[in-house]
Amino acid sequence: MSVEDVDEQAQDKPKASKALGFQPSLKGRALRLLSQREHSRQELEQKLKPYEEIPGELAQALDFLQAKDFINDQRVVESVVNRRASKMGAARIQQELRSKGLDDHVMAETLNGLRATETERARDVWRKKFGQPPQDAKERAQQMRYLLSRGFASDTVRRIISQPTEHSD
Structure with missing residues (x-):
């Protein structure tokens, strides 16, 4: 093989890797995910684990990103x-x-x-969804289930449903 043949092969490699579907590094993939929104280390591990080719490579990339405060x-x-x-x-x-x-x-x-601030936030959510006190027990249960499913505390929900127009607690 001549020097010219080696040079030709070296020039063809980037083209070949793109033709075969070049895959970004784990660090590159993690940075792309982090550019979309904040991710925890565990989330990145779960999302990037399928792309790890060498054991420990993912942990090393995430350690680097965490040290640089990207994570x-x-x-x-x-x-x-x-x-x-x-x-x-x-x-x-x-x-x-x-x-x-x-x-x-x-x-x-x-x-x-x-x-x-939970009571105030729950009242705002209730006001946007319902806007008026429940007329019967069925409506009351529906409104309570709605707020509870949103993660508001049960005592807060009871307070909102029983006194929906009160502005401060």
């Missing part, structure tokens, strides 16, 4: 709260955060803040 649990908490707080109660948000593999100590302060 940050506090930002994940803030992102979820910003998206969900206007529609969901603290229990539902806590459930979502746990499903993302976040520790209780990371979300404790934020959840305490959510619980402090």
